[in-house]
Each structure stands twice: as structure tokens, then as C-alpha cells.
Amino acid sequence: MGNLLQENMFAGHAIAAAGSVAVASSLTHPLDTLKTLLQVGAGSTQQLGIAQVVERVRLVSGVSGLYSGFGLSTLGMISGIGARFGIYEIITAFYKDGREDNYVYVSEALLAGIAAGAIESVMLTPFELLKLRRQVSASRFKTSISHKAMQESTPPISKLLPGYTPDIKAWNSTVGLLSTLSPKHPDMVGALKQYPWMLTGSGRPPLASDVKGPFNIISLEGWSALWKGLRPGIARDCVFGGVFFSVWQFFHIAMLNWKALDINPPPRSIDEAGPVTPLASSLAAGFSGTVAAAASHSFDTAKSRSQCIVTPKYIAMERKLLRWKAPGIWLERVTGMSPADRNIMFRGLWLRMARSGIASSALVGSYLLAVEYLF
Known part of the structure; x- marks a missing residue:
């Protein structure tokens, strides 16, 4: 050698x-x-x-x-x-x-x-x-939230941010606030779910600790x-x-x-x-x-x-x-x-x-x- x-x-x-x-x-x-x-x-x-x-x-x-x-x-x-x-x-x-x-x-x-x-x-x-x-x-600290249930309600999660678990309580609060508006859009809540920065339910992007894999980073933030x-x-x-x-x-x-x-x-x-x-x-x-x-x-x-x-x-x-x-x-x-x-x-x-x-x-x-x- x-x-x-x-x-x-x-x-x-x-x-x-x-x-x-x-x-x-x-x-x-x-x-x-x-x-x-x-x-x-x-x-x-x-x-x-x-x-x-x-x-x-x-x-x-x-x-x-x-x-x-x-x-x-x-x-x-x-x-x-x-x-x-x-x-x-x-x-x-x-x-x-x-x-x-x-x-x-x-x-x-x-x-x-x-x-x-x-x-x-x-x-x-x-x-x-x-x-x-x-x-x-x-x-x-990790939060215990039903990831499967949230994925069913927001399908873009599995595509835009695999493995991410949003805050259901914050999301429900956002939906409650939006429900008081005059719904001119046929599916306003569903449309808002398509935006990645709404995935947390609070209108803010996910935390850095939730976006740590290379594929997650690329899918949400780009190359x-x-x-x-x-x-x-x-x-x-x-x-x-x-x-x-x-x-x-x-x-x-x-x-x-x-x-x-x-x-x-x-x-x-x-x-x-x-x-x-x-x-x-x-x-x-x-x-x-x-x-x-x-x-x-x-x-x-x-x-x-x-x-x-x-x-x-x-x-x-x-x-x-x-x-x-x-x-x-x-x-x-x-x-x-x-x-x-x-x-x-x-x-x-x-x-x-x-x-x-x-x-x-x-x-x-x-x-x-x-x-x-x-x-």
C-alpha cells in the first residue's frame, strides 16, 4: 500500500x-x-x-x-x-x-x-x-399531528413539500377567518391551498427544520x-x-x-x-x-x-x-x-x-x- x-x-x-x-x-x-x-x-x-x-x-x-x-x-x-x-x-x-x-x-x-x-x-x-x-x-420539539389527515385535505403538500406536517390548528383558524368573507370564488379555500406559503395554515412559509431534505428544498424553494x-x-x-x-x-x-x-x-x-x-x-x-x-x-x-x-x-x-x-x-x-x-x-x-x-x-x-x- x-x-x-x-x-x-x-x-x-x-x-x-x-x-x-x-x-x-x-x-x-x-x-x-x-x-x-x-x-x-x-x-x-x-x-x-x-x-x-x-x-x-x-x-x-x-x-x-x-x-x-x-x-x-x-x-x-x-x-x-x-x-x-x-x-x-x-x-x-x-x-x-x-x-x-x-x-x-x-x-x-x-x-x-x-x-x-x-x-x-x-x-x-x-x-x-x-x-x-x-x-x-x-x-x-416535534408536534404530534395527523399528517395523513392533513395531506387528504391539502393534496399539494405531498407534491410540493413531501414529509411536511402543517399546523392544523392554525390552518383551521385561517379557514374560519376566510369563511366570513363573501365567497365570490366557487372554492376560495381550495384555491388558497394551492399556494405553498399557505401550507402552514398561518400564511407563513414552513420552518427551516421542516424543509431540510434536498428534494424538499428544491420542490419548495427551487434549485x-x-x-x-x-x-x-x-x-x-x-x-x-x-x-x-x-x-x-x-x-x-x-x-x-x-x-x-x-x-x-x-x-x-x-x-x-x-x-x-x-x-x-x-x-x-x-x-x-x-x-x-x-x-x-x-x-x-x-x-x-x-x-x-x-x-x-x-x-x-x-x-x-x-x-x-x-x-x-x-x-x-x-x-x-x-x-x-x-x-x-x-x-x-x-x-x-x-x-x-x-x-x-x-x-x-x-x-x-x-x-x-x-x-
Whole structure:
């Protein structure tokens, strides 16, 4: 097996990278779940604490609820992080082309990280949407309602939103209010049932925890919903990638310069100082991930909250036809942030910083150890 991997370097590095991503994801996914629930559960008047979130998850789905969406998260991280590091290596290879030493400036690492983050966001967004919907469902109490009876009264449910159980009490209340109107339409109630946003019986779209499967999302919200939150995601990953790689490169250069002080005679170039130890590189990556998470957290909150909103494709079509403009200043409109969420943009900051730091350190450390073992 070792000889086979040595003959095929790409396959060996791919296996090492996938394994390191799985290790990092398994260590930090509970932190990501708590961070997500803190972000989407916050409001202008009420904000859940971490103890309340943990207790709610424990009551609803047990300790295993902290790992809701773990498989999707791991698959998304494999594709997203692979794209991030792959694009970064390609861009920096152009920077280093023609230079005597294998050197990348911090500013070049910043620009390469920004470009890599944009590609990562496109790859990662569908997986994050599905993961977030499962994480939200892990903290929501299920209601016992006759699903079959409601499907018989509203046949479009089985076609538009398979597996969804509406609120019968709210629907009956809506029907009662409509019954006082003059029925010019021969079947007003039946006609209203054809609209997806009336399926809950309250005139509002279903909750995100009820629309968590890919087929349910596509049938109700359309294919484009898989990339919901792409704009704040691109802003988040561009900031994260730029800060992460620039800080990491800064520490890498500093460690090589420090190492070169003990070499006699002094090396002619920084490459002659030798490689950095896996432990030092892992710790530097962990610190870089923590700083990058702090710098990009507001965009992460905006993405999580936007992905938690169910917008039926018919409503999205109406907004497009009416040329509906998003509120807020130009930065909020461009990055997809809601002005109503300005006071809660840093919810779960410390959890995300801890998650990114641990994940980055575990990712780099396990990858370097795996490569050293395999090759």
C-alpha cells in the first residue's frame, strides 16, 4: 500500500487531506452546532445562552444531536477546503515562478487567500445549507399531528413539500377567518391551498427544520435555494481565506528567520533554513484560523440566518417581478446582511474562534503527520 501511494503522489496526498478533514470535523462539529443554534436562535428581544442551547438539544435529540449534519459537514469541508488550498497553491505558484527562492510575500498570500475563499464558498454553500437545516431540526420539539389527515385535505403538500406536517390548528383558524368573507370564488379555500406559503395554515412559509431534505428544498424553494446565503458566504470565506493565509505566511516566515539565526554560516535564502516542524506549523495554523474566524464572523452570522429562512420560489419570483430591494446600507445589500441583525452579528463568536482554531490546527497537524507516514 505504501509503495502504491508513493507511486501515485496525488492519490496519497488526497487520502491524507480527506482523512485530516474528517479528523478536524469530528473534533469540532459539536462547537459548530452550538454556534449555529446561537446565531439562528437570537432575536432583537431574546437571545438564548449556550447553557439553554445545550439543554434544549439534550432534551430534543440527546447528545447525538450535537453531531446533526456531521456527514454533510465533512463532505462539504473536503470539497471546500480542498478548493481553498488547491487554488491557493496554484496562485502562489505563479507568484513564485522565476524567483530564486521559494518565497511568497504576506500581501501575495492575502490576495491568493481571498481568491481561494471565493471558490471555496461556491463549493461549500449547498452542503452548509443542508447541514444547517439538520442542526436546527435537532433543537426543535416535534408536534404530534395527523399528517395523513392533513395531506387528504391539502393534496399539494405531498407534491410540493413531501414529509411536511402543517399546523392544523392554525390552518383551521385561517379557514374560519376566510369563511366570513363573501365567497365570490366557487372554492376560495381550495384555491388558497394551492399556494405553498399557505401550507402552514398561518400564511407563513414552513420552518427551516421542516424543509431540510434536498428534494424538499428544491420542490419548495427551487434549485437556486441550494446556494442561499452565497453572498455573505463569499464575503466570509474571502475574508477568512485572506486573513488565514496571510497570518500563517507571516508566522511561517518569522519561524524560518528565527531558525536561520542558529545556522552558521547564515543561509543565503530563507529556503536553506529548512522546513518548519509539524507542531510549529500546526500551532501557527490554529492561531491563524482563530484570527480569521474573528475577522469574518459577522458574515458567518449573516449566512447562517439567511439559510435558516424558507422563501418559497413563488415569493422569490414576486420579489423579482416587483424589483424588491433589500434594505440596509450598501455594504449590507452587497454582502446579504440584514439591518435587523446588526446587534447580533457577533453571536457565537468565541465558539467559532475555538472551532476554527482547533480545526485548523488538527487539519494541518494530521495532514503533515499523514504525509510523513505515507511517504
